[in-house]
Amino acid sequence: MSVAVTKSRYQSEEFSARLRRRYAAERRFRIAGMLAVGIASLMLVVLLGSIVSKGYTAFWQAQIRLEVTLDKQQVEERNYTAIVRQALYAQVPAATDRATRRSLNDLLSSGAPYELEAMVNANPSIVGTTQTVWVRADDEIDQFMKGFIRRDVPESERRLSDVKITAIDALVANGSIRSTFNTTLFTAGDSREPEQAGILGAVVGSALTLVVTMLLSVPIGIAAAVYLEEFAPKNRWTDLIEVNINNLAAVPSIIFGLLGLAVFLGFFGLPRSAPLVGGLVMALMTLPVIIIASRVALKAVPPSIREAALGVGASPLQTVTHHVLPLALPGILTGTIIGMARALGETAPLLMIGMVAFIVDIPGGLTDSATAMPVQIYMWADSPERAFTERTSAAILILLAFLILMNGLAVFLRKKFERRW
């Protein structure tokens, strides 16, 4: 006897086809999700890759060896340019006529005589002797040595003339050009000459700005958060403050710059380009971030702690200062550091209050003219020289290093002190 096999409707052709289609849709959806995550990761890699690949060469700088004869008379006349040039001509004996020699002058950085002068001032006993010194080469020589100016391009389209390239070849042949770690980048202020430009001025400016920001926004932010979370009655007034803080967190940063320009510079007459004003503006900008983070941290402290403290007779303020605040401190600290990192990377408000200026000196105080790191990046990015593109990328890498450091610290604090109740 045979059993008639009746196919259930769930095994029909139509059903299988439908199921296949549904599973295919499922796969497509999943792949779309992966693709989205992939695109985001890819963009991060491309972004960082392009900056690293453009910037790492800026950490090296070509130098030229000179045998300088520190003639007493020339030193007294402070004619270091002549000393340096004579030494250079001696390095390239093939160059005898005036025209060639004049183009040789461009091989050295225009700062080379000052380097020599600083050396003599530091150690006057070397006057009258012959010394071997390494001085910075001009940025175009540096770029040529790094391979960014190609010699197979016709001379008319090249930034370096054939004469100079011949001279460089001669210098390379007798070992008079070397590539060293670019300390200038870390020890100098801004300059119009790429080989003399550094970011120390901008780093100091950023640090001063951040100090002002921190001194203002951290105490005020924590106090505001404590009031709103622990003491404020729930009424229209506190609701308004709360809505206001949330909105302030989303106001475009450039608006804060306009506020700083109109109020701090226009109304109070504070100096332009000063880290003090920059810090004030940044403090107003980071305040909502710190208040919101601090409130989240305070909210995470369980009510039982407060009830216990109040139960043994502590006043509300004692409850907060002795128990709640210490327990919330790691969270507050994390939020604060993240807020500070954001302030460090912010550019637009600083443009508004004039911190975008060519400043060679390293700022010494809160009211000195200064720039900040992101603004320096913005200004260098505008410079046409190839060597500045390289330095812009290097400055970005340094800025990112600072940001990674700060965020790393925040993550570390969160991991170390994280507590679950």
Next chain:
Amino acid sequence: MQLTVLLIILALLTVIGYQMGRSRAVASVGGRIVELHSVPSYHGFYVALWAGLPALLLFAFWGASEGWLVMQMVLSGLPDRLVNGDAQSLGLLRADILNLAHGVTTGREPDPEVVAAAERYLRLHALGDWSLLVIGCCIAIGGLLYARGRIDPDLRARNRVERTVNIALVICSLVAILTTIGIVLSLLFEAIRFFAVVNPLEFLFGTHWSPQMAMRADQVGSSGSFGAIPLFAGTLLITGIAMAVAVPVGLMAAIFMSEYASPGLRTWLKPILEVLAGIPTVVYGFFAALTMAPFVRDVGNSLGLSVSSESALAAGFVMGVMIIPFVSSLSDDVINAVPQSLRDGSYGLGATKSETIRLVVLPAALPGIVAAIMLAVSRAIGETMIVTMAAGLTANLTANPLDAVTTVTTQIATLLVGDQEFDSPKTLSAFGLGLVLFVVTLTLNMVALRVVQKYREKYD
């Protein structure tokens, strides 16, 4: 100099006051602390507050008003010939006196009267600083002695200190409100001055933007034109491109991370997006200007299209990348807020994962996602550095993403960078643009935050 000294003295006095108050409170009950109303340290804080706070308030008041007061005194001593000008020449006179006083040399040969005024300014300034030092110290010591005299076992020191601290907390929480008021007032004030020169309707609906003002009245093109429509169009174009990148990628990334990715994978993916969010905008701007824009141009040219080297496409694309983490983290929150029971119900009916997400989770999360997108739009509109570095400056009224356009924020930045006089329509127009920007972003944020809040409460 004197101010620093005063601050140091004040700090010392508060420390001394704390110690004095404490020890006196203990002494007043002969060491039996139980008999005190407040613990000794509160008596210490009480005296310290009396020593430090009044002097500090005076200090703050002086710091805010000194320059103005001294200048008024100097100006009142000048002959009428110099002072009786209009507001502008008076401002110039002020600047001259300040420059001379601070040793900044200007090209002009200074008027002897002005030189005398500058000297007087310096003298009065020094006098003011010294008197502040003396008066500040007197007030601090006076406050200290007064509070010390009031120390008594029955003094409710804790209540008084706590009330002061409470007032300080309230003041701190008002700073945020003050900031908003400051923003609104400064934008409004300057914008009204701008609209006194330029008709607001012409500003909002004019189609030609060229904010140059001529040096002379008879110059060609002497009146700049301030029709902001090309800027609004440019902003919308770039924002649109950014959203076209950020919304699909960000949303799908959020869905993948919250619904598909294993916990192990998520611990890898989340930091990637966080890093993307943490990169400063100036870095994105640099990337857009030096890598993306040439790339877009080269690709376009090889396809036979004419692409501007400052194309809206490059700036918009990079801005979109910047906003991806913003969209994805906000959407992640709202997707996670959808209760598991809804998903379970859908699975129980035999739906696949993607069907559940598309037909159940996303509709449930829709208000939150819409709000997230609105916040992202507001962020894109207000973003400055990417467009300043990678978008153009010429105000083209075009919808072609391959052309160069300019945006509101770019114009604000370029109009105000550098030294300009503060009252030309060119500079003031930046505040008009700022006001529009503020109103638009504020509206978007308000609505979005409302929606988010309403939606959150629905499932709580």
